[in-house]
Amino acid sequence: MLLAIDVGNTNTVLGLFKDREIVAHWRIQTNPAQMADELAASLKGLFSIDGLSFSEITGVIIASVVPQSQSAWQEMSVKHFSIKPMRVSQLPDTGLKILMDNPSEVGADRIVNSLAGYDRYKTSLIIVDLGTAITFDCVSGKGEYLGGAITPGLSISLEALGMRTAKLPRVDISIPPVTAIGKNTIDAIKSGILFGYGGMIEELVKKIREEMLPDVPKVIATGGMAGLIAPFAPSIEAVLPMLTLDGLRLLYERNIS
Numbered sequence: 163m164l165l166a167i168d169v170g171n172t173n174t175v176l177g178l179f180k181d182r183e184i185v186a187h188w189r190i191q192t193n194p195a196q197m198a199d200e201l202a203a204s205l206k207g208l209f210s211i212d213g214l215s216f217s218e219i220t221g222v223i224i225a226s227v228v229p230q231s232q233s234a235w236q237e238m239s240v241k242h243f244s245i246k247p248m249r250v251s252q253l254p255d256t257g258l259k260i261l262m263d264n265p266s267e268v269g270a271d272r273i274v275n276s277l278a279g280y281d282r283y284k285t286s287l288i289i290v291d292l293g294t295a296i297t298f299d300c301v302s303g304k305g306e307y308l309g310g311a312i313t314p315g316l317s318i319s320l321e322a323l324g325m326r327t328a329k330l331p332r333v334d335i336s337i338p339p340v341t342a343i344g345k346n347t348i349d350a351i352k353s354g355i356l357f358g359y360g361g362m363i364e365e366l367v368k369k370i371r372e373e374m375l376p377d378v379p380k381v382i383a384t385g386g387m388a389g390l391i392a393p394f395a396p397s398i399e400a401v402l403p404m405l406t407l408d409g410l411r412l413l414y415e416r417n418i419s
Contacts, residue, residue, distance in 0.1 A: 163218050166410035167235055167247075168271060169226035171294040172317065173386060176205070177407035178214065184404060184411075186212045189386070194230040198237035205238075222247035223414045225270035225406070250274060250410070253417050257281075260307045268307065271406060272299050278409030279382055280305045282402075286377035288370055289405075290363060290398065292387035294318060298366055303377050311366055316355055316387050323351065336390065360394025367397045 164179040169192060177187040188208050196204075209215060222239045224247050226232035232249065239247040250256075250270035257277045262268055271291065276299050279287045286303040290296065294315050300308040316335065324332040333351045342357050344350030367381055383391075383398045384405035392398045402408075 164221045164223065164411060164414055165219050165239075165243075166407045166414070167222065167224045167226075168274070168406045168410065169224065169228050169231045169235065170271065171227060173293075174231070175407065176208075177404065177410070179407075179411050182411065184407060186214060187404065187407065192228055192231055194228055194234075196231070196234055198234050198241055201234055201238045202242040216243060219243045219245065221245065221414060221418070223250070223410045224248070225250040225274050225410055227269050227271060248414055248417060250413060253413060255416050256413065257416055258301075258305060258307045262307070262309055269297075272297055272310070273307070274406050274409035274413060275299055275384060276301045276307050276409075277412055278405045279402075281412055282408075283380055283382075286374060286379040288367055288374075288379045288381045290367075290381065290383040290385075290388070290395075291406075292316070292383060292385035292391055296359075296363075296385075298370060300370060300374060300379070302374070308374070311370070313362065313366075316359055316391070319355060319359075320351075338390070338393070356391065356394050359391055363391070363395040364397055367395075 166177045168175045172192060173189050174192045175189050177184050222245050224235050236247055239245050256273050260268055275289050275291055279289050280301050287301040289299040296313045296315050298311040300310050302308055323330055333348050335352050335355055338356050339349045339352040342353050344353045380399055381397045382400045382402055384402050388401045392401050
């Protein structure tokens with residue numbers, strides 16, 4: 163089975179594939195201080211809960227935006243699986259023509275999401291990844307990576323609001339507000355974050371669509387906050403939580419010798 167590892171700034175998402183079917187997936191906190199043996203111990207516990215064994219792993223692929231964590235996961239794979247993992251940043255065939263000033267600047271997660279989205283829909287796309295940062299990735303109808311936009315994510319804004327203001331509380335936005343006009347401080351913060359970010363997504367999608375003409379891109383979303391924010395951004399046509407893991411599987415299949 164293939165173990166796909168997506169190391170983000172806040173969370174690491176892992177998926178286990180048997181052929182093309184995902185049989186298990188987990189989300190854990192990214193901790194750059196964790197060593198390879200600590201990662202193996204955590205992963206072994208997750209495997210055990212699902213009745214799985216390290217001996218079933220036949221391949222590993224890693225996408226990471228955290229260099230220190232990437233090194234630890236790579237060492238863990240070699241030591242505990244006896245497998246040298248594929249690293250997205252080093253793969254010769256990404257399946258996309260990257261039309262950026264400096265293609266090496268493009269994050270591994272953005273490449274993986276774009277590949278998976280285009281493989282699924284075979285049309286022009288705007289992919290909104292709602293994680294620690296919110297990224298907008300644009301793919302042409304020919305499968306070319308055009309570029310995109312990056313903005314701070316919801317959790318960053320909430321954290322900054324709690325740290326930089328004396329009286330505003332930290333707020334759990336998992337239960338969204340009913341109205342835009344908050345009748346108390348907590349609902350006012352929820353409204354500002356959810357309706358505000360929803361409006362930001364709508365405006366950016368509008369601007370990007372204008373620049374992608376004559377293509378009419380489909381808008382899809384992924385990432386830990388995608389399900390929460392999608393109701394506030396009507397342009398989002400589909401939420402695909404496993405998009406990045408699917409892209410890692412596709413990249414592995416393209417590059418396996």
